[in-house]
Amino acid sequence: xxxxxxxxxxxxxxxxxxxEYRWYSEHxxxxxxxxxxxxxxxxxxxxxxxxxxxxxxxxAWATGEALRLKVGVFRYYxxxxxxxxxxxxxxxxxxxxxxxxxxxxxxxxxxxxSGRINLAVAPVKLLATVLTLAFxxxxxxxxxxxxxxxxxxxxxADLLRLGDEDRRRLVICGIGAGFGAVFGTPISGAxxxxxxxxxxxxxxxxxFPCLIASIVGHLVCGVSPPVPVLHDNFxxxxxTELVLLSVGFGAICGLIALTMIESMRGxxxxxxxxxxxxxxxxxxxxxxxxxxxxxxxxxxxxxxxTTIEGALSGSLHxxxxxxxxxxxxxxxxxxxxxxxxxxxxxxxxxxxAGLAFAHxxxxxxxxxxxxxFVAVVAAAANTPIAAAVMGxxxxxxxxxxxxxxxxxTAYLIVGHRSVYASQKLGFSKSAGxxxxxxxxxxxxxxxxxxxRPGSVAARLHSLRRVRRxxxxxxxx
Numbered sequence: 436x437x438x439x440x441x442x443x444x445x446x447x448x449x450x451x452x453x454x455e456y457r458w459y460s461e462h463x464x465x466x467x468x469x470x471x472x473x474x475x476x477x478x479x480x481x482x483x484x485x486x487x488x489x490x491x492x493x494x495a496w497a498t499g500e501a502l503r504l505k506v507g508v509f510r511y512y513x514x515x516x517x518x519x520x521x522x523x524x525x526x527x528x529x530x531x532x533x534x535x536x537x538x539x540x541x542x543x544x545x546x547x548x549s550g551r552i553n554l555a556v557a558p559v560k561l562l563a564t565v566l567t568l569a570f571x572x573x574x575x576x577x578x579x580x581x582x583x584x585x586x587x588x589x590x591x592a593d594l595l596r597l598g599d600e601d602r603r604r605l606v607i608c609g610i611g612a613g614f615g616a617v618f619g620t621p622i623s624g625a626x627x628x629x630x631x632x633x634x635x636x637x638x639x640x641x642x643f644p645c646l647i648a649s650i651v652g653h654l655v656c657g658v659s660p661p662v663p664v665l666h667d668n669f670x671x672x673x674x675t676e677l678v679l680l681s682v683g684f685g686a687i688c689g690l691i692a693l694t695m696i697e698s699m700r701g702x703x704x705x706x707x708x709x710x711x712x713x714x715x716x717x718x719x720x721x722x723x724x725x726x727x728x729x730x731x732x733x734x735x736x737x738x739x740x741t742t743i744e745g746a747l748s749g750s751l752h753x754x755x756x757x758x759x760x761x762x763x764x765x766x767x768x769x770x771x772x773x774x775x776x777x778x779x780x781x782x783x784x785x786x787x788a789g790l791a792f793a794h795x796x797x798x799x800x801x802x803x804x805x806x807x808f809v810a811v812v813a814a815a816a817n818t819p820i821a822a823a824v825m826g827x828x829x830x831x832x833x834x835x836x837x838x839x840x841x842x843x844t845a846y847l848i849v850g851h852r853s854v855y856a857s858q859k860l861g862f863s864k865s866a867g868x869x870x871x872x873x874x875x876x877x878x879x880x881x882x883x884x885x886x887r888p889g890s891v892a893a894r895l896h897s898l899r900r901v902r903r904x905x906x907x908x909x910x911x
Contacts, residue, residue, distance in 0.1 A: 469643070475601075476608055476647030482591060483584035483612035483648065484655025490561050490579060491617070491658070497569035498737070512571030512728045512736050515721030519572070520714045522563040523772040527713070530559040536769055536777045536854075537564075537578025541585040541610055542632055543857040546875075549599035550589055550606030557586040563774035571728060571736035573764035574775020580617040581776070584609030584652075607632070607641045608648035614778075615649030616656035623825035625649035627818055634817045634853065634876065636861030660829045672799070677837050684792055684803060685810050685841040689848025691788055692814035695762050695781070696852045702770045713772060720771025724764055735764050739783040746786035747808065749800035755791040758784050777854050778812060785811030805830050806841040813842035814849035817858060822846075851876060851884055867891060 501511040526533050532540050533556045544552050564579040588609035592602035607628050615624020625645040629638040672680070709716045728736050734757070745751030765780040789807030793800040805826070813822030819842055826838030847864055856877025863870040867890035871883055886893050 472604075472644040473647055475605060476644035477651050479584075479588045479591065479605055479608045479644070480612045480616075480648035480651025480653075481655055482587045483580070483609055484616050484652035486557060486561075486583045486587055487580045487613060487616040487652065487656045487658075490564070490583060491576070491656070493561060493565050494568055494576065497565045501569040501571075510725075510728070510733065511569075512733060513725050514570050515572065515724050516718045517721070518566050518570040519717035519721040519768075519772045522566050522774050523713050523717045525559055525563050525566075526772075526774065530556045532556055533560040533563065533582065533774065536574065536775060537580075537582035538610065538631065538776065539578075539855050539857055541582055541606065542855055544585065544589075545603055545606055545632060546857060546859060550585065550592070550603040552582075552586045552589040552606065554586055554590040557583045560586070560774065564776075567768065567773040567775050568737050571724065571733065572768040572773040572775060573724070573735060573737070573739075573761065573780055574768050574773055575777055575779030575781075576738065576775065577614050577617050577778040578776025579774070580613035581610045582613075584613035584616075604638075604641045604644060607638060608645050611645040612648040612652035616652035617658060618778075618825075619653060619656075619658040619660040620825050620828050621649040621653040622646070623821045623828050624653070626824055627816075627821035630818045630821050631816060631855065631858065633859045633861040634851065635864075636859075637820070677833075678840065680798070680803075681806060681837045681841040682844050684789070684806055685844025686848045687792065688785060688788065688807055688810035688841065688845035689814045691758065691784060691807075692781075692811050692845060692849045693852055695765070695784065695811075695815055696849070696854055698762050698766045699770060699854065700856075702766050706770055717772035720767050720773070723767055723771075727760065727764055731760055735760050738779050740779075743779075743782050743786050743808070746790040746804040747801055749790070749793075749804065751787075751790060752794070753787050753790060755788070755795075758788045758791065761787070778816070781812045781815050781854075782808055785809070802834055802837075805834055806838045809838045810841040810845040814845035815854045817846065817849075817853045817855075819843045819846035851879060867893070 504511040504514070530553055532544070532553060534540065537560060541552070544550055560579045560582045564574065564576070567574055568576070585606045588605045589602065592605050597605065610631070611625040611628025614627045615621040618624065625642070625648070628645045628649070629641050632638060706716060734742055739761070742751065742753070746753065761780060761784050765777065769775070769777065785807035786804040788811065789803035789805065790800050792798070792807070793803040809822045809826040813819045822842040823839035826842060827835035829835070830838055851860065851864065851870055853876045856875060858876045860870060860872050860874055860876060862872065867887050869885045869887045
């Protein structure tokens with residue numbers, strides 16, 4: 436008989452009631468953590484909601500006053516050559532980190548400084564963005580709210596003497612609360628806050644407090660979603676056709692988002708030679724925008740909320756050229772010194788692209804404008820989950836479902852690009868590509884993304900090279 440038969444293994448002991456203290460201690464820690472972050476998230480949401488409300492009130496007042504500046508052919512946007520240099524002076528003098536479209540600076544702070552943001556950023560960003568938008572700069576309102584929210588929550592973390600990790604989480608709550616409050620979409624706002632930091636990764640540890648902060652911020656601010664009442668109307672299209680059209684139009688939206696990203700990056704590189712003359716660059720940018728608005732109209736000035744609503748209701752007629760004009764005006768505003776966000780211009784670009792697509796192929800205009808509304812944001816910001824939930828959160832019935840499909844397609848097609856250069860790469864969008872993970876999107880060079888050996892894409896490239904060689908064999 437073998438040794439194992441002589442010495443049988445001892446039977447596993449049955450758990451005793453005395454072991455239950457381990458479960459009690461675990462749930463005690465979970466309860467304390469939940470209460471802590473529920474309180475911190477609620478306070479963050481309250482502060483951000485009040486800050487966003489103050490920003491929106493100031494913006495509405497300043498815009499109303501600016502619209503009164505109409506004497507002969509003179510319009511309010513003719514003051515942009517003065518307004519943009521003033522924005523540059525404000526930011527450079529009082530809060531250099533408030534430069535650009537807001538969310539970018541917050542992402543950088545979260546990744547490199549544990550979310551530390553100067554409290555002076557909030558008032559400076561508010562004033563600079565109000566100046567830019569009131570006089571016709573083509574920017575959005577979510578970036579300032581995210582930066583204002585992050586600045587307030589960072590100051591709150593200083594007040595409570597929180598550690599670096601807790602500060603970082605609280606600042607992420609500020610991003611989500613700012614987005615949810617300004618657009619009236621608390622769920623997608625919270626998801627945006629935890630998704631925008633990385634391409635392909637989500638900060639699950641911040642999901643609960645971010646949801647609390649976004650919901651409280653939304654309730655305090657009281658803003659409704661920026662869409663009119665839509666109806667679930669697809670005409671004669673059946674579900675199969677809708678799936679195919681959603682995927683096809685999603686691919687187009689991904690290319691539009693890529694155009695937007697490359698336009699901004701190209702203009703940024705082109706203007707680098709003038710970095711020693713920021714005020715002259717801002718004045719030239721303002722003059723360029725004023726000329727564009729005089730030629731094509733002020734439809735492309737400011738937030739463009741009326742145009743977005745008209746596109747989503749299907750009552751607007753706008754050529755595809757309008758998409759290109761909005762891309763140009765947004766890139767010029769942000770890269771020459773204007774202050775503001777970028778999501779609202781992406782809403783404009785996406786909804787008008789969907790409208791133009793629908794008119795070209797005789798499709799339901801409002802539905803495809805809604806598809807573009809969320810798809811271009813999903814692609815440009817690399818936030819497909821937040822954009823998909825936003826579509827379901829704001830749009831009726833199956834419109835939101837197909838919009839989510841369109842958004843996810845656009846997110847894949849845009850590739851490893853983003854309007855937020857400080858986003859970190861968390862994964863590759865294709866198993867056939869080798870991408871250096873862990874770095875920022877802005878650090879990717881032309882040769883950084885390579886086809887993975889042995890993949891289907893590599894085989895297709897090899898087959899293509901063989902065919903080229905057969906068509907033009909080397910001479911003896």
